[in-house]
Amino acid sequence: MSASPGAPAPVEAGGRDERPAERDRPSAIRRLGLERYAIVIVLVAMIVAFGVDIPSTFLSIGNLSNILGSQAVLFILVMAVLLPTIMGDFVDLSLGSSLGLSAMVLAVLNVQHGTNVLLACLAGIGAAVIVGLFNVFFVVYFDNDPFIVTLGTMTIVQGIIYIVSGNNSVGIVSTSLSNWVFSNEFLSIPLEFYYGLAIFLVVWYVLSFTPVGQKALVIGQSREVARLTGVRVNRQRSWAFIIGAAIAGIAGIAYAATNGTVDPTAGSALILPAYAAVFLGATAIKPGRINALGALVAVYFLATGTAGLELLGAQSYIQQIFYGAALVVAITIPKVNRDRIFKRRRTA
């Protein structure tokens, strides 16, 4: 009921009053068009600042490799998180435990049962897909709240991980896998970065350059509108859960290969940072929309920030504070409307 624009918009062509009742008065930042590149600009500023301050360490190939490579697992998980989220299934908490399950299945099969690495990887991804199917069944088919269902799924899968692993860390996963994922480098950057990049390119293409992606956007904005426009809403949502889970499974493989040993709590620490990146990414490139390119920028924005701070001597837990603060600040800035603040001061 906010503002019922009953009156027709004035129509003098070229007139200054051409815009209709301004329901959503854009903030100064948005009007200047800065919003979409705000994070990019801050990222560049950060690189300049760290570069000036600690040029020898920050501007080294080693650090670049560290920033790009160390976040590859998180980055792949972010692509997984993106899919259900963009369709309005706002949270799939179980993606973190899908990652953990995939890594653990791989480790247990490969280390304890001597299964071929490739088969073990496929089994890991398969396990993650089963988790996705479980979610589809209870979220889409029975039309439950995704937050509640995936909270349950997450807990169940975590329990299964403990059973499979006997509550122990399992290692060491085949070195040939490590080589192909982590140790081998191309242009001094671990290969897993390129795997993440490849997944990103596919996700980005589908979401931004196909009708499927456009429909996903409509589903995310309004499920009923999509349904009445003839979009196969539930089918698309189901695929988002399943493919999201599969990508989380791939992230699990990368995790196992990177760390060598798999800890039973592997995925749970990653899922919230992944959501932080997705929502931070929704403030960039296409503000107000969850988008793949924004998520890419957000992940490496966060990675650069934490790497710089750590090189300055901050403890590694600074990462958490930096993540949280960046998210809260980024979503708030577009809402900071000068008029509103002044008005509030006046009445206060």
Added chain:
Amino acid sequence: MEAPAPPAVELRDISKDFGSNRALDHVDLSIGDGEVVGLVGQNGSGKSTLVKILSGVHVPEPGGRLFVSGEEVPLPLAPGQASQIGLSFVYQNLALAPGLTVLENLTLGQRVAAGARAAWAPINWLGEKRRGAAVLDRYGVRLNLDQRTGELPPVDQARLAIVRAAEDLNRYRTRSGYKHSVLVLDEPTVFLPEEDVEQLFDLIRTVKAEGAAVLFISHDLVAVRSIADRVVVLRDGRVVAEVPAGEIEEQALVDLIVGTSARQGGSAAADEARPVEVTLAPAGPAGAEDTPGPGPGQHVAVEHLSDGRLKDLSFEIGAGEILGVAGLIGSGAEDLPYLLFGAHPALSGTLRLGSEKLDITALSPQRSVRQRIALVPADRQLLGLAERLTLWENIVMLVEDEHYRGGVFHRGELVELAREAVQRFEIRPPRTHAVIATFSGGNQQKALLAKWLIAGPRLLLLHEPTQGVDVGARRDIYRFVKSAATLNQTSVLWVTTDFGELAEVCDRVIVLSEGRTTDTLAGEELSDDAITAAALRQIREVR
């Protein structure tokens, strides 16, 4: 002999203007203690405006006065003030929380009325339950206090809402010491099957016997005549008659509501001279279209359609014909577009589109879109447009697939297509990349119409297509739909409660009542008043 008691509530000289439009014109209305007054009139006659002045929503023009038990209360009323002077309202939607129990709903009013200070007072649920049971008992209503309200049949929900309102009035009388209290019932019977209405009336008679004054607003003349002591007829914002309910024949009442001297229905619609070419040629090779067919322009027939409310309904729409469907709320007319699109499930029925025969129960929105059936729903914000997407994204939603070729999404073509549509459908301002929520209601509606018309529908289903739309956009929408019908031979189904609109745009109007077609009007017979009279008359015939 003492002077007769003052009426419980009296309105004097109430007027209300909306812009240049006079909704109420010097209306006087009074209701005595223990009296039921029926308020009738067609859509737009001012009934709901009057209720909203009583409830404090609208501010009347200066000069209007309100007396409660003979004492003047200054107008306008503040929101919430109505309950403090002994007025209580039950609206069509009943304002019950479906997830709460009967008892919780029953006592909700007390919680709110108790004010902030009592907000922390502990609730004795056992005592509440005892009192609740006693209250229901007093009104002769049998309900399980622990049942979720949403699980009750509609009539029991209506009774619960009335009991709650009556009980609020009761408390008001004991607390204030005043004798008066006024219960306003706004269309409480529309969703009820006729056999349940009588139960409701028993309850209203109990409330009346307690001494409350009751204002009963309804379209249903049978109901009004059987429950009211006196009937007040509003027409064009004026009280045209005030008669004892027992003394007036129904036909006479219909004449009073509509006005005996039938006014000229067709207002000057002279601007149809420039029809709009509404199908835009797809810029790419048409690939994804599943239905080649001979294009638009096919005879449509609906056969034996039934759902909860519609009963074995059959009708036809010729190619290029605009068929209006008129019906009062509850007649089933408002379900029709959604059933034919497959958005709501039907129980049975077939839809013939040219030579094709479709089972309506097996329709789904996806299937309908492929069959080029279009639905413009009444709730454009919730069902029609993706509000936070841009204008162009909304317009091209249905034709996107045709512009994805060889792995490349031709966004430029789509934007160009949208830009063309914006021009043809005169959407203003022509900013294709602006978020659709920033446009005015009329322009949003034009965009919604454009979205469906550029897909070249064979059957266009419209539900309240000009709701919340300004006059200029309304004319445009009439023009667009008419030209789609003439130029593309699209068959159009137009459902609205604005009967004047039907008279103006439709070639033929069918009137529904209780889920059946009871009248067909065409040509010279088409006028606002004729349709209204037909819709009102039917209730009588069916009952």
